[in-house]
Amino acid sequence: MLLSCTDVRKVFGDHVVLDDLSLDVAEHEVVALIGASGSGKSTLLRCVNLLAEIDDGTIRLDGEEITDPRINADLVRRKIGLVFQSYNLFPHMTVLDNITLAPTRVHRRAADETRAQAMTWLERLGLADKARTYPDRLSGGQQQRVAIVRALVNSPRLLLLDEVTSALDPELVGEVLTMIRDLKSEGMTMVLATHEMGFAKQVADRVAFLHAGKVLEQGPPEQVLGDPTEPRTRQFLSRIIEAGRL
Structure with a gap:
């Protein structure tokens, strides 16, 4: 199991x-x-x-x-990736920075690698053009998908x-x-x-x-x-x- x-x-x-x-x-x-x-x-x-x-x-x-x-x-x-019902995105950070913060700051992953992986996910979801956007400029559905990408960027089990x-x-x-x-x-x-x-x-x-x-x-x-x-x-x-x- x-x-x-x-x-x-x-x-x-x-x-x-x-x-x-x-x-x-x-x-x-x-x-x-x-x-x-x-x-x-x-x-x-x-x-x-x-x-x-x-x-x-x-x-x-x-x-x-x-x-x-x-x-x-x-x-x-x-x-383990965890996604909450409230998106919990940092309003003062862009989409890309929200996604890469924990992997680079907490888990010490290489920034270039993490950003590349984040962009791959955003492209898959049609959100690549939102990478430099702040959360308050996104719809609720977009914010929740970004929150899911944030949970996936570490390739969780x-x-x-x-x-x-x-x-x-x-x-x-x-x-x-x-x-x-x-x-x-x-x-x-x-x-x-x-x-x-x-x-x-x-x-x-x-x-x-x-x-x-x-x-x-x-x-x-x-x-x-x-x-x-x-x-x-x-x-x-x-x-x-x-x-x-x-």
Whole structure:
């Protein structure tokens, strides 16, 4: 397994956010995390990327326990890309500078190599002409695609996507979903937290339903989204259907 989360527990004060959660992700697999707000989806992604420290359990990447306190977190993050729902681009820096900042400053990669790789990604996405542009001159869809490029420039083993379409106007969602679909076709391993059930059904190899900090049900999209076995899953999806999001 590329990623193995075993009995992961995360507590904030008296609130248990992740409750002995276990989840495995194979290389080249796309796993969609679904569930109500507060179910633990975003916290799990932050724990995998070592932005939040777990209280118990283990997380392994390529067989290495990355939650070992002795681990070099910066080296781990070179293998993991994380994209937030808010783009988190620095407004005072150009698109190209936003993309290359962490690889050159934090990971000490050669600036020329990093910039060349960034431009390759921008060209693929039709954004090469925006390299010298500041974020406030871009649409929301363009900003989110730049944020994804920033996560990809280190050639990560694993890409984590946290509700990357939730802050976008509906007409801009398609731009980002097309990019994610293309990454899947190229074999990128991804774990994505999403409220876009239709998209999860199209792109995910497996859907995991989180409830109260646990993976309550998981399986192929057609099974979990079409014929769930758990009452909580059925209840959640019925609300999604009522809202017209499935």
